[in-house]
Amino acid sequence: MGKTEELYVKEAFDSNWIAPLGPNVQHFENSIEDYIGNNVHAACLSSGTGAIHLALELLGVGHGDEVLCQSFTFSASANPITYLGASPIFIDSEEDTWNLCPVLLEKAIENRIKKGKKPKAIVAVHLYGMPYKVDEINAISRKYDIPVVEDSAEALGSTYKGFQCGSLGEIGILSFNGNKIITTSGGGALLAKSEEIKRRAVFLATQARDNAPHYQHSHIGYNYRMSNVLAGIGRGQMEVLDDRVAARRNNFDFYRKNLSEVPGIRFLEEPRGTRSNRWLTCILTPSYKIRESIRLALGNENIESRPLWKPMHLQPVFKDAISFTNGISEALFEKGLCLPSGSNLEQMDLERICNVIKKELV
């Protein structure tokens, strides 16, 4: 936490706005809109998962539809597709950003159109904070008229050609889960291109109440709005977001500088025009065996590290889903490791981590 979160939470208590609406929600939304720019309209919600669910519903995804989704991601990118009775079609990654491969994406679209099933939406993810190939993905989206849900859950503070992530798809989403670059303990936001789409998102997020003095409903709604208490935390967190990005980027720079001499260790570089928030620093090792030896050596020193995300097309729960693969995400899962990346790591901590890795490999 920064210095002001408690103050804004206290404001909520002092003014008795303990509800899923109130001044903190308004302030938090305004500060997200100011930060992201590009004319987005932010609706604060109870989670990033809820934001993806609403985004897909607002784009007309429904029962029996197909939605294209990056395979190399956390399950929350894909789960909401199934909440709507639609089916995910998983698409593998490319090597430059580890995100959605434009070549495979187009191949999948052509294949599904030939089968008479034009996909309804594309879920593209800026994984680990690294922006995906926005120009290429948006060109495909325009060519086939299939909208992009921009999963920016891990990428608040990352930019693509000077534009903030979250503002680059048809609808963007953010997460403020406890492990994200800033947090409200749990929470998320939907980033819309118009006030009208935001209004519809908030309508669905607050049980879809019609405009009447009594409780009347013509739509199925959800209870997805963010609480004014948690929005107070978010309001304070926005004031330290740039510091958090700087801290995460420092972690990455330290690891890269100190591990560059270790044979076989590779880092994901920023393609020209992109700036990652470096939410997590990830390394690629030469093999599964070496990855595991590093992970276990760190574990023996009470240092937590984790394999990269297991692709969705390999998950038991999605075993029947159609996928278009090229082996890249499987190799990343096999050989990749997320290193400790907290914003509060000190040089001493980073040195200790690097020493364990070096001892294991050099």
Ligand SMILES: Cc1ncc(COP(=O)(O)O)c(C=O)c1O
């Ligand atoms: C890529 C990605 N998408 C979606 C989510 C879902 O966000 P939340 O945890 O706020 O529901 C997360 C994080 O949890 C995520 O990492």
